[in-house]
Amino acid sequence: MLNLSIQSLSSHLEKKTFSSVELTQFYLERIKQYNPSLNAFISIDEAKSLSMAANADELITKGQKSALTGIPVAQKDIFCSQGWPTTCGSKMLKNFIAPYDAMVIEKFNEVGAVNIGKTNMDEFAMGSSNETSYFGPVKNPWDLDLVPGGSSGGSASAIAARLAPAATGTDTGGSIRQPASLCGFTGLKPTYGLVSRYGMIAFASSLDQAGPMAISAEDCALLMNVMSGHDKRDSTSIQRDKENYASKLNSPIKGLKIGIPREFFGEGLDSSVHNVIDSAIDEYKKLGAEIIEISLPNNHLAIPVYYVIAPAEASSNLSRYDGVRYGYRTKEYDDLMDMYFKTRQEGFGEEVKRRILIGTYVLSAGYYDAYYLKAQKIRRLISEDFTSAFKKCDVIMGPSAPSVAFNAGEKKEDPLAMYMQDIYTISTNLAGLPAMSIPAGFVSNLPVGLQLIGNHFSEAKLLNIAHSFQQNTDWHLESAKGFE
Amino acid sequence: MDWDIVIGIETHIQLKTKSKQFSGASAAYGNEPNSQACLVSLAYPGVLPVLNHESVNCAIKLGLAINAKIASRSIFARKNYFYPDLPKGYQISQMELPIVGPGHLSINVNGKSKSVRILRAHLEEDAGKSSHGISQGKTGIDLNRAGTPLLEIVTEPDMNSAEEAVAYAKKLHELVQWIGICDGNMQEGSFRCDVNVSVKKKGAEVLGTRREIKNLNSFKFIKQAVDYEVNWQIETLEDGGKIEQATILFNPDTGETKAMRSKEEANDYRYFPDPDLLPLLVSQEKINEIKQSMPKLPDEMQELFEKELGLSEYDASEITANSDVTKYFLELVDSKANPKLSANWILGNLYSRLNEEEININQSPIDSSSLAALIKRIEDSTISNNAAKKVFDFIWDKSDITVDEAIDELGLKQISDSGEIDTLVDEVLKNNQPMIEEYLSGKEKAFNALIGQIMKASKGKANPSQVSELLKQKISK
Numbered sequence: 001m002l003n004l005s006i007q008s009l010s011s012h013l014e015k016k017t018f019s020s021v022e023l024t025q026f027y028l029e030r031i032k033q034y035n036p037s038l039n040a041f042i043s044i045d046e047a048k049s050l051s052m053a054a055n056a057d058e059l060i061t062k063g064q065k066s067a068l069t070g071i072p073v074a075q076k077d078i079f080c081s082q083g084w085p086t087t088c089g090s091k092m093l094k095n096f097i098a099p100y101d102a103m104v105i106e107k108f109n110e111v112g113a114v115n116i117g118k119t120n121m122d123e124f125a126m127g128s129s130n131e132t133s134y135f136g137p138v139k140n141p142w143d144l145d146l147v148p149g150g151s152s153g154g155s156a157s158a159i160a161a162r163l164a165p166a167a168t169g170t171d172t173g174g175s176i177r178q179p180a181s182l183c184g185f186t187g188l189k190p191t192y193g194l195v196s197r198y199g200m201i202a203f204a205s206s207l208d209q210a211g212p213m214a215i216s217a218e219d220c221a222l223l224m225n226v227m228s229g230h231d232k233r234d235s236t237s238i239q240r241d242k243e244n245y246a247s248k249l250n251s252p253i254k255g256l257k258i259g260i261p262r263e264f265f266g267e268g269l270d271s272s273v274h275n276v277i278d279s280a281i282d283e284y285k286k287l288g289a290e291i292i293e294i295s296l297p298n299n300h301l302a303i304p305v306y307y308v309i310a311p312a313e314a315s316s317n318l319s320r321y322d323g324v325r326y327g328y329r330t331k332e333y334d335d336l337m338d339m340y341f342k343t344r345q346e347g348f349g350e351e352v353k354r355r356i357l358i359g360t361y362v363l364s365a366g367y368y369d370a371y372y373l374k375a376q377k378i379r380r381l382i383s384e385d386f387t388s389a390f391k392k393c394d395v396i397m398g399p400s401a402p403s404v405a406f407n408a409g410e411k412k413e414d415p416l417a418m419y420m421q422d423i424y425t426i427s428t429n430l431a432g433l434p435a436m437s438i439p440a441g442f443v444s445n446l447p448v449g450l451q452l453i454g455n456h457f458s459e460a461k462l463l464n465i466a467h468s469f470q471q472n473t474d475w476h477l478e479s480a481k482g483f484e
Numbered sequence: 485m486d487w488d489i490v491i492g493i494e495t496h497i498q499l500k501t502k503s504k505q506f507s508g509a510s511a512a513y514g515n516e517p518n519s520q521a522c523l524v525s526l527a528y529p530g531v532l533p534v535l536n537h538e539s540v541n542c543a544i545k546l547g548l549a550i551n552a553k554i555a556s557r558s559i560f561a562r563k564n565y566f567y568p569d570l571p572k573g574y575q576i577s578q579m580e581l582p583i584v585g586p587g588h589l590s591i592n593v594n595g596k597s598k599s600v601r602i603l604r605a606h607l608e609e610d611a612g613k614s615s616h617g618i619s620q621g622k623t624g625i626d627l628n629r630a631g632t633p634l635l636e637i638v639t640e641p642d643m644n645s646a647e648e649a650v651a652y653a654k655k656l657h658e659l660v661q662w663i664g665i666c667d668g669n670m671q672e673g674s675f676r677c678d679v680n681v682s683v684k685k686k687g688a689e690v691l692g693t694r695r696e697i698k699n700l701n702s703f704k705f706i707k708q709a710v711d712y713e714v715n716w717q718i719e720t721l722e723d724g725g726k727i728e729q730a731t732i733l734f735n736p737d738t739g740e741t742k743a744m745r746s747k748e749e750a751n752d753y754r755y756f757p758d759p760d761l762l763p764l765l766v767s768q769e770k771i772n773e774i775k776q777s778m779p780k781l782p783d784e785m786q787e788l789f790e791k792e793l794g795l796s797e798y799d800a801s802e803i804t805a806n807s808d809v810t811k812y813f814l815e816l817v818d819s820k821a822n823p824k825l826s827a828n829w830i831l832g833n834l835y836s837r838l839n840e841e842e843i844n845i846n847q848s849p850i851d852s853s854s855l856a857a858l859i860k861r862i863e864d865s866t867i868s869n870n871a872a873k874k875v876f877d878f879i880w881d882k883s884d885i886t887v888d889e890a891i892d893e894l895g896l897k898q899i900s901d902s903g904e905i906d907t908l909v910d911e912v913l914k915n916n917q918p919m920i921e922e923y924l925s926g927k928e929k930a931f932n933a934l935i936g937q938i939m940k941a942s943k944g945k946a947n948p949s950q951v952s953e954l955l956k957q958k959i960s961k
Contacts, residue, residue, distance in 0.1 A: 079530075080528075080529060086529070098530075100523060102530055197530075198530065199530040200530055201529045201530045202760075205759035206759035232534065234534075235532065235533065235760060236759075236760065236762060312756060313759055315564075316562050316573070316574050316756070318573075319573020319574055320571060320572050322568070324568050324571070324625070336623075340566060363564070363755075363756055364754060365752045368756070372756060
């Protein structure tokens with residue numbers, strides 16, 4: 001059952017080589033065995049998962065099976081899942097049981113996928129190392145001293161250690177792609193608005209986007225088929241005909257124009273990572289792609305712009321955690337203000353508080369124009385850079401992260417160094433573009449991810465480009481030692 | 485010293501929609517606390533706002549009714565502040581680009597009409613309600629109202645007296661009910677005014693510092709609060725004091741205004757566009773479609789009543805001051821009752837009874853068809869105007885009786901039989917020879933006294949014009 005693609009798992013389920021209950025039990029066993037050292041999951045509910053698996057087996061018996069029926073999927077703990085604790089990695093929601101399902105959860109439930117557990121994450125998705133979680137840091141299966149990346153670090157660790165064949169993540173500034181790079185698997189951040197944000201706990205509403213995390217592009221395509229689609233409960237969800245993301249996987253990519261932004265290969269990029277990316281691009285040349293040098297002149301502004309806009313939205317989005325209606329409330333307080341102060345002081349971690357402070361500051365009277373408004377203007381410039389670039393090329397490639405996985409604790413006390421982790425990923429969030437990270441090689445036995453950035457709604461094309469690479473390389477099939 | 489009073493008004497009207505501004509929960513008033521607090525009202529993690537387009541239609545109607553420009557693109561923004569009855573920690577409102585732009589509303593005070601400029605109107609959501617002291621040391625939160633659709637209508641500082649402020653509030657109150665966007669229930673908070681008051685030396689160009697009286701929910705309070713505040717400001721300035729900008733509350737029990745704690749004013753709301761909502765786009769087609777569905781406006785109706793039905797300007801404006809009264813009046817006219825008589829009866833007898841009993845026209849025990857029947861009996865001379873008043877009072881208390889039955893029961897049918905009147909006149913003349921002589925010697929009053937005698941003899945039932953005619957004939961013989 002281990003290392004099989006979703007498609008082959010699915011056909012085994014159909015042929016009843018094994019049942020969904022057996023498959024689920026297999027993964028629950030692995031979680032029991034490995035999670036204590038990885039801390040990838042915040043909550044496991046064997047009974048719930050097994051009962052979902054039993055239902056899936058019934059569907060399979062009745063012949064009402066689709067691609068994801070009976071497949072265990074690890075859900076990032078940012079998605080509200082009815083009856084499950086939904087913590088968002090925060091003490092604030094430590095005991096919060098979601099009373100409803102997020103659209104993403106609903107969609108997986110509809111096709112009979114099995115929720116195998118809720119994965120650890122940086123608190124409110126704020127972080128790039130999964131060290132800000134109230135539930136403790138997540139470990140990187142390739143080396144337990146290293147971070148898995150973040151904020152979808154739990155899902156990343158789970159996929160890399162094969163504790164689940166598939167997982168969901170969310171990506172506000174790189175939270176799917178950077179951990180995919182650091183843990184060596186395939187992750188896709190779709191076009192903004194393609195996957196509904198309904199029930200996905202908000203960090204920065206104009207940037208947040210959910211996406212699939214799995215071993216291969218092919219698996220991601222199957223997950224996207226389930227997750228995407230219009231939802232009238234999310235006003236920013238895009239009305240668009242449903243697409244089959246698996247249908248174009250094998251289209252030829254000969255003549256593909258790959259844009260290489262020179263800004264992605266300058267100072268700050270680890271030279272051995274640079275080499276791995278170069279070899280991956282050479283592989284594409286062999287497959288008949290054409291390389292075009294391009295420029296994204298405003299990319300260096302992406303991080304400063306992001307750290308104005310994202311905290312601004314977060315400061316407002318996180319106002320609802322006030323101890324009044326649900327979630328954490330301080331034990332003793334004198335009056336309302338005291339209750340607010342203590343609840344938020346005790347309920348939020350350092351990084352979350354830092355961003356609430358930044359966000360509150362940039363929206364304040366007298367600073368709004370200089371920060372928030374200016375950031376919005378630069379955001380448009382960044383977006384226009386991509387518009388011009390896509391007049392010259394079909395896809396943009398570069399590194400997903402500036403380095404391989406780093407030591408736990410290494411950047412924890414240096415927020416600016418931590419923020420640099422997302423230097424290649426953030427601009428696509430600002431522009432609302434789809435992007436992927438796929439395994440491209442190794443540096444000192446640690447995985448390196450190649451980033452693929454496409455134009456709006458080009459997910460099928462990106463998956464096709466990624467799949468072509470994975471048909472010709474085995475990097476994505478390598479797995480961490482000690483978890484066989 | 486003489487002072488100019490300057491007043492601007494911000495009115496929050498609760499829109500008459502079934503569901504809330506950004507969720508499907510019911511927006512009804514008065515239900516069990518928190519029975520309408522859905523996950524969106526409670527601001528659960530992960531929930532998102534979805535705009536109620538019915539409230540957008542309401543805003544467009546208001547815009548059309550005040551001749552305002554409707555924005556083809558407007559933006560929802562977040563107004564951030566912490567309060568337990570504001571579950572999200574922000575209110576969704578419109579800041580920079582409101583849906584309704586500048587317009588105007590004309591008011592009439594002491595026979596003088598004046599146009600009040602309206603700066604803007606924007607959509608927003610209401611907060612919940614905090615009930616302090618429900619149990620000791622605790623505050624109850626009811627989120628039924630949280631998220632209810634509001635339209636905030638903001639004027640320029642164009643009013644110069646408490647009377648004008650009240651006239652504006654009344655006119656707007658009537659208008660929003662007329663176009664069907666608000667139930668106008670002031671006690672339930674469906675229509676509430678924040679009144680900005682400042683004073684300046686007569687003729688001075690620069691406006692004085694204003695103080696904002698919050699949440700006035702009756703016309704009487706607006707009058708009292710403004711009067712009190714104006715006096716306070718003038719006295720303060722004349723005593724050499726300074727007015728500080730402040731948010732103030734009016735206490736109906738004492739009739740005084742008082743500044744709220746300054747801490748609450750120090751809010752920086754950190755407005756920014758709500759990233760959960762797309763810009764609101766309104767097409768010209770949509771505006772045209774709504775325009776066509778709208779009723780004639782009060783001012784248009786007034787003109788129609790004057791021109792087509794011959795009402796006086798005063799009567800027409802009084803009738804059209806209220807949509808229910810207009811409706812009642814139109815029902816009378818549709819039943820072929822004489823329009824002028826109808827207006828007289830509504831503004832006279834009906835109004836005085838309604839006022840006496842403190843009820844509105846919809847609660848009148850005499851419906852429009854009964855009043856129409858009564859008016860027709862005056863027109864066809866079955867009863868006199870005086871008798872009609874008796875019938876009116878009689879059927880007011882007895883709802884199950886028709887006008888004609890009441891006339892019979894009261895024995896008020898007018899005597900129009902000329903033979904019968906002839907006898908009456910002869911009898912009175914026989915007994916009042918001195919009066920006849922007085923009349924003949926030039927005293928006109930004597931004639932009226934004679935008519936009075938005849939009417940009295942008929943117990944008021946004789947047709948007065950017939951009596952008058954006959955008497956004239958007989959005396960001059």
